Amino acid sequence: MGDAETDAGSGAPGAFSRRRLLSTAGAAGAAGLVVGGAAGAGGALAARDAPVALTTVGSSRVPFEGRHQAGIVEPAQARGHLVAFDLAPGADRRTAAALLRRWSDAARAMTGTGSPTTPAAYDDQVADDAGPSSLTVTFGFGRTFFSRTGLTAHLPEALAPLPDFPADHLDTRRSNGDLWVQIGADDALVAFHALRVIQKAAGSAAAVRWQMNGFNRTPGATARPMTGRNLMGQIDGTNNPKPSEPDFARKVFVPSAGTPQWMAGGSYAVVRRIRMLLDSWDRLSVARQEKVIGRRKSDGAPLSGGTETTPVDLGKIGPDGALAIAGDAHVRVAAAASNGGAAMLRRAFSYHDGIGTDGAPDAGLLFVAWQADPLRGFVPVQRKLDGADGLSRFLRHEASALFAVPGGCGPGEYVGQRLLEG
Amino acid sequence: MGDAETDAGSGAPGAFSRRRLLSTAGAAGAAGLVVGGAAGAGGALAARDAPVALTTVGSSRVPFEGRHQAGIVEPAQARGHLVAFDLAPGADRRTAAALLRRWSDAARAMTGTGSPTTPAAYDDQVADDAGPSSLTVTFGFGRTFFSRTGLTAHLPEALAPLPDFPADHLDTRRSNGDLWVQIGADDALVAFHALRVIQKAAGSAAAVRWQMNGFNRTPGATARPMTGRNLMGQIDGTNNPKPSEPDFARKVFVPSAGTPQWMAGGSYAVVRRIRMLLDSWDRLSVARQEKVIGRRKSDGAPLSGGTETTPVDLGKIGPDGALAIAGDAHVRVAAAASNGGAAMLRRAFSYHDGIGTDGAPDAGLLFVAWQADPLRGFVPVQRKLDGADGLSRFLRHEASALFAVPGGCGPGEYVGQRLLEG
Numbered sequence: 027m028g029d030a031e032t033d034a035g036s037g038a039p040g041a042f043s044r045r046r047l048l049s050t051a052g053a054a055g056a057a058g059l060v061v062g063g064a065a066g067a068g069g070a071l072a073a074r075d076a077p078v079a080l081t082t083v084g085s086s087r088v089p090f091e092g093r094h095q096a097g098i099v100e101p102a103q104a105r106g107h108l109v110a111f112d113l114a115p116g117a118d119r120r121t122a123a124a125l126l127r128r129w130s131d132a133a134r135a136m137t138g139t140g141s142p143t144t145p146a147a148y149d150d151q152v153a154d155d156a157g158p159s160s161l162t163v164t165f166g167f168g169r170t171f172f173s174r175t176g177l178t179a180h181l182p183e184a185l186a187p188l189p190d191f192p193a194d195h196l197d198t199r200r201s202n203g204d205l206w207v208q209i210g211a212d213d214a215l216v217a218f219h220a221l222r223v224i225q226k227a228a229g230s231a232a233a234v235r236w237q238m239n240g241f242n243r244t245p246g247a248t249a250r251p252m253t254g255r256n257l258m259g260q261i262d263g264t265n266n267p268k269p270s271e272p273d274f275a276r277k278v279f280v281p282s283a284g285t286p287q288w289m290a291g292g293s294y295a296v297v298r299r300i301r302m303l304l305d306s307w308d309r310l311s312v313a314r315q316e317k318v319i320g321r322r323k324s325d326g327a328p329l330s331g332g333t334e335t336t337p338v339d340l341g342k343i344g345p346d347g348a349l350a351i352a353g354d355a356h357v358r359v360a361a362a363a364s365n366g367g368a369a370m371l372r373r374a375f376s377y378h379d380g381i382g383t384d385g386a387p388d389a390g391l392l393f394v395a396w397q398a399d400p401l402r403g404f405v406p407v408q409r410k411l412d413g414a415d416g417l418s419r420f421l422r423h424e425a426s427a428l429f430a431v432p433g434g435c436g437p438g439e440y441v442g443q444r445l446l447e448g
Numbered sequence: 449m450g451d452a453e454t455d456a457g458s459g460a461p462g463a464f465s466r467r468r469l470l471s472t473a474g475a476a477g478a479a480g481l482v483v484g485g486a487a488g489a490g491g492a493l494a495a496r497d498a499p500v501a502l503t504t505v506g507s508s509r510v511p512f513e514g515r516h517q518a519g520i521v522e523p524a525q526a527r528g529h530l531v532a533f534d535l536a537p538g539a540d541r542r543t544a545a546a547l548l549r550r551w552s553d554a555a556r557a558m559t560g561t562g563s564p565t566t567p568a569a570y571d572d573q574v575a576d577d578a579g580p581s582s583l584t585v586t587f588g589f590g591r592t593f594f595s596r597t598g599l600t601a602h603l604p605e606a607l608a609p610l611p612d613f614p615a616d617h618l619d620t621r622r623s624n625g626d627l628w629v630q631i632g633a634d635d636a637l638v639a640f641h642a643l644r645v646i647q648k649a650a651g652s653a654a655a656v657r658w659q660m661n662g663f664n665r666t667p668g669a670t671a672r673p674m675t676g677r678n679l680m681g682q683i684d685g686t687n688n689p690k691p692s693e694p695d696f697a698r699k700v701f702v703p704s705a706g707t708p709q710w711m712a713g714g715s716y717a718v719v720r721r722i723r724m725l726l727d728s729w730d731r732l733s734v735a736r737q738e739k740v741i742g743r744r745k746s747d748g749a750p751l752s753g754g755t756e757t758t759p760v761d762l763g764k765i766g767p768d769g770a771l772a773i774a775g776d777a778h779v780r781v782a783a784a785a786s787n788g789g790a791a792m793l794r795r796a797f798s799y800h801d802g803i804g805t806d807g808a809p810d811a812g813l814l815f816v817a818w819q820a821d822p823l824r825g826f827v828p829v830q831r832k833l834d835g836a837d838g839l840s841r842f843l844r845h846e847a848s849a850l851f852a853v854p855g856g857c858g859p860g861e862y863v864g865q866r867l868l869e870g
Contacts, residue, residue, distance in 0.1 A: 066745055066788075070495075079668065079671060080668060080669070080670060080671040081503070081667075081668030082668070083505070083666055083667070083668035083669055084666075084668050084669035084670055084671075098693060104526075104636065104662075104666060105636075145691055150679075150680070150726070150729075150730055151677070151681035151734075151745055151746070152677055152679060152680075152681045152682040154670045154677065154681065154746065155670045155671070155672040155677065156665065156670045157669060157670070159666070159669050186870075208503075212666055212669065213665055213666045213668075213669035213670075214526065214663040214664070214665070214666065214798070215663075215676075215677060215679075215798070216669065217662075218679065218798075222726070224731070224810075226730070232747055234803060234807075235801075237802050237803050238802065239800060239801075239802060241527075241635070241636040241637075242491055242637075243578065243635055243636070243637055244505055244506075244526060244581070244634055244635045244636065244667075245503075245505070245666075245668075246501065246502060246503030246505035246506050246667075247506035247578045247579060247581045247634065247635035247637075247638065248502060248506055248577045248578045248579070249501060249502040249506075249507055249577070250577040250636075254637075255573070255576065255577065256635075257572075257574060257639060257640065258572070258574075259572040259573035259574045259576065304572070304644070307572075308572055308644070308648070312573075322757070323573055324573070324576065340693050356661055376636070376637070378640055379661075379801065379802070380660065380661060380801070381656060381658075385656075387644075389640075407515070407537070
């Protein structure tokens with residue numbers, strides 16, 4: 027094809043004959059690949075027709091079975107779906123047990139060895155050819171689940187309704203729910219496929235109450251580890267508890283001797299759809315944004331000095347005689363509230379649903395916080411942040427839910443079996 | 449942390465102490481990586497705290513400058529945004545020229561060497577730390593652009609309004625537009641960042657008319673090359689023209705001697721938001737779906753025999769005495785219409801905007817077709833498909849637009865300069 031393409035529209039101001047060929051080093055020094063970098067469309071031929079390799083992005087697998095459910099401690103994937111279901115009228119404990127059995131079997135099959143496999147009755151083949159792509163499927167129970175199924179005797183105290191936070195703007199249609207499923211995968215079609223399978227496997231037992239789509243960085247797009255950036259451009263998650271810390275499990279998981287016994291190895295998930303008022307935020311200077319957060323935007327270092335991982339020095343006075351970390355800075359309010367260590371693991375997805383009815387981006391954070399006890403995790407932190415945090419002027423909590431996420435299951439078992447057959 | 453976590457909730461039906469450790473080979477035989485595969489949360493420690501590498505997913509770069517704009521012949525990226533703008537009232541040719549200059553400079557900077565760089569005035573730092581991730585930004589002009597800017601003398605004939613297709617259900621608020629920008633990147637935050645930069649760089653010259661988000665497979669999630677699957681689970685794009693074919697450029701690009709001269713090296717983009725009626729589709733058996741399409745779902749081979757790339761044999765009679773490819777099969781109607789070779793390059797993104805107001809998935813295809821002349825590309829094909837295609841019962845075209853996408857620009861130039869300064 028090349029001949030017709032390498033002669034340029036001669037004489038016109040934009041005319042030239044060769045696409046500039048540049049080599050580049052990636053942000054972390056990886057060898058750069060220039061796609062379509064040769065002459066005109068001919069150069070892109072190589073890229074479009076090039077062999078494609080299945081990498082660890084596709085071949086990585088997270089086992090479904092285990093003491094804890096998958097999708098809590100693993101890094102959040104590039105694509106996520108959160109979906110809540112309400113049981114159908116008349117559905118009872120037996121209906122729910124059969125549903126959780128179907129869902130667990132489907133999740134086990136999709137996350138299984140090799141290529142994802144799916145119960146044929148539900149499979150739309152959208153995930154065919156792809157690897158499991160770190161797919162996880164995580165199931166939880168909302169407070170209303172227990173009354174609908176006659177299981178109120180087993181309702182955990184920790185599942186008490188979250189308190190009202192005065193700054194909330196909650197849409198009840200996108201809040202709560204009898205059942206919750208969190209799906210994550212590093213490939214969008216694998217995640218979509220899992221969502222459809224879970225919806226179909228619900229059959230007539232439960233109907234979708236709400237559903238949200240989210241995303242994170244694609245593996246390999248950055249050399250930065252887990253503290254990614256949110257849609258405000260801030261590095262997010264620096265103070266997250268690390269699995270290597272001695273009290274990680276105590277913060278995140280219900281202990282073996284915990285109550286109720288069916289929640290041993292489980293966790294509680296607080297889900298908040300937090301819209302970011304990005305047009306207002308972006309009008310601030312970077313210096314002003316940094317004061318609101320209390321950290322440098324470029325690298326996440328606290329304004330009291332050091333690097334991202336340096337502890338925040340709340341007493342530090344700056345050269346201007348003022349507190350280096352402002353009185354209403356996000357890190358100050360959050361740090362005070364958590365009494366020296368957040369007792370929750372935040373594992374969020376960003377969301378972007380286009381333009382809102384107000385003309386501004388309908389975008390922000392699908393915040394998912396995991397903890398052994400919401401009353402020692404999310405609730406006290408949010409009580410302090412709500413209103414008092416300088417950042418809260420740029421956020422709007424639009425939906426909220428709390429779910430009890432039981433421990434994982436073993437071969438032949440299903441998630442929630444200890445509750446539903448206990 | 450380990451001690452408390454390796455003892456299981458003994459006695460309960462779901463109790464066991466170790467997450468099963470499995471090794472797996474990916475779909476194409478790549479060495480599988482099991483994430484979180486050791487005991488409980490302790491095993492996931494390694495995954496969450498593991499070093500992260502910038503791979504070619506992040507470091508790949510598509511040069512902005514060239515004879516053709518980027519984002520046409522390169523493989524469609526994992527994440528895409530389509531956004532249309534209308535010029536502000538009173539905006540003229542000079543306003544438009546300044547806008548295209550700002551947009552081109554921003555796109556050039558974001559797709560530049562090394563880490564993406566961005567004019568500071570627009571940068572929200574959401575793309576910081578990431579590589580360019582194959583970012584492309586492509587600009588086009590709608591028919592209304594020419595009357596608003598006094599450039600009707602330069603309006604291409606090929607930009608005549610698309611004919612009415614009786615089966616269309618078009619939402620005019622999400623159709624057409626003075627200007628169009630297509631953004632693609634293999635990382636969702638890099639793509640979002642580019643979208644925000646383009647929106648901010650529009651300033652008061654133009655306002656967003658509509659905006660849509662799409663996706664494709666993540667690089668490395670599959671070993672299958674460019675013919676990916678759509679949300680119906682079908683392999684899509686088998687008959688796309690290949691850059692290696694001798695008439696590829698003739699089909700896709702306006703030749704150097706073409707008219708108008710400012711479109712030399714350019715292409716015309718037909719954009720259709722095609723909702724898939726997935727709940728109806730998924731109720732069909734796979735055998736019935738295959739008859740609707742005329743290809744096997746698993747591997748895309750025509751029902752007349754062979755493999756994915758075997759030419760369709762429309763006259764082939766099956767063992768039951770009937771045509772192997774049904775009379776209304778998609779491949780038959782599309783093949784007849786295109787007279788033996790589609791004169792357009794389809795480069796689509798899937799979309800999924802959650803649950804529609806009708807309770808069914810608001811999901812389908814952001815269809816983008818590239819051609820030297822829509823009257824020899826999309827229009828004759830769609831005339832035949834509209835209504836007559838068995839597949840059309842499961843599709844609904846909800847939005848439509850046609851844009852003139854000029855050739856690329858060289859160093860110091862901007863896209864559309866030959867039109868706006870011609």
